[in-house]
Amino acid sequence: MNLKEIYKSKVITAEQAAAKVKSGDRVVTGHACGEPIEVIAAMIASKETYENVEIVHMVAMSKSEYAKPGMEKHFRHNSLFVGGNTRDAVSSGRADFTPCYFYEVPSLFKEELPVDIALIQVTVPDEHGYCSYGVSNDYTKPAAECAKLVIAEVNNKMPRTLGDCFIHISEIDYIVESNHKIVELMPPKIGDIEKAIGEHCASLVDDGSTLQLGIGAIPDAVLLFLKHKKNLGIHSEMISDGVVELVEAGVITGKSKTIHNGKIIVTFLMGTQRLYDFVNNNPMVEMYPVNYVNDPTIIMKNSKMISINSCVQVDLMGQVASESVGLKQISGVGGQVDFVRGANMCFDGKSIMAMSSTAAKGKNSKIVPFLDAGSAVTTGRNDVNYIITEYGIAKLKGKNLKDRARALINIAHPEFRPLLIQEWEKRFQAKF
Structure with missing residues (x-):
């Protein structure tokens, strides 16, 4: 198959992607503004099909509904950096916090916290079949490299960043196409x-x-x-x-x-x-x-x-x-x-x-x-x-x-x- 056919063969809906997650899985999501919003939303909608799915990430910029009250049976958030949307869940005992230096997080996924599924967000592939990780390389790329299953939200609005920042479509198991605007962080007020x-x-x-x-x-x-x-x-x-x-x-x-x-x-x-x-x-x-x-x-x-x-x-x-x-x-x-x-x-x-x-x-x-x-x-x-x-x-x-x-x-x-x-x-x- 050529690259276009390989790509097309991997495309599924967000709902179908959510169905790939099984009870007891450890799911690592893309970081911060690189969070795969549509697949996570589909998982929330499918919550009744899960028990004890562990969701691991650092800062989350979306709603983090899996950490809300009432989700305890379905999801358990394991935070590596507590953000505003997950702070209450950690302090109330609905979620966990695992201390770790940022540069050591990739080794954590290789040893102490093996990854079942990596949910990532990337760019549209280039003519050679490579997708850029865009705004979130950090632990996201290492997590995908050691995950048993990689589900990528391919977003045509994701900026294409350079460096050691690419994944080939052959390394992606399933693709969910999206075109939502990348999450923005507005400049703070400086007094x-x-x-x-x-x-x-x-x-x-x-x-x-x-x-x-x-x-x-x-x-x-x-x-x-x-x-x-x-x-x-x-x-x-x-x-x-x-x-x-x-x-x-x-x-x-x-x-x-x-x-x-x-x-x-x-x-x-x-x-x-x-x-x-x-x-x-x-x-x-x-x-x-x-x-x-x-x-x-x-x-x-x-x-x-x-x-x-x-x-x-x-x-x-x-x-x-x-x-x-x-x-x-x-x-x-x-x-x-x-x-x-x-x-x-x-x-x-x-x-x-x-x-x-x-x-x-x-x-x-x-x-x-x-x-x-x-x-x-x-x-x-x-x-x-x-x-x-x-x-x-x-x-x-x-x-x-x-x-x-x-x-x-x-x-x-x-x-x-x-x-x-x-x-x-x-x-x-x-x-x-």
């Missing part, structure tokens, strides 16, 4: 606090640096203050719309990168149609699986590597909690530690943890004597380098416990500094 934090972060970025940026208002605010920089590069687990503006302004060129010179290296994408149009068939952007992009030993090869991430709390020893509030799991480690360690292993790298000084509309300090009881330590004190709030920069690396606590107090919100100073004086038996 004065985020701008102040962004300006502090940008002050640590030298010309020729390679950046990893997380997601949210603070990373986007950092980009606002980089417009006077030269020859910046990107090696990041993801990018959003702000990067496009800096490429178009000639700020991000990648010309100083020591590996993948001139290229933007990412593993997944979350943004608006502007970002998706930018990456489509763009040879400047290359996507690789997460076990390559987020591997600290790969990250460290970039000169002047800078990681910028956010967190929930920092205690006076410099321990960082980024994924839980007490016992409540609100997200996951994601790639934070991957990039913190990669940047620290780079001889001229910098790892930055950026956050507003308060939470709950100013009622709580994010710099605290002790992390909330039950909180997971995401980034340990030995890994932490820079902590930034709107009040300044605290460099912790190389400082003793007394000095790092003092530096953190100096960037805490002024309203909470007296209580933090009392704790400092009690702890260290000295005057602040």
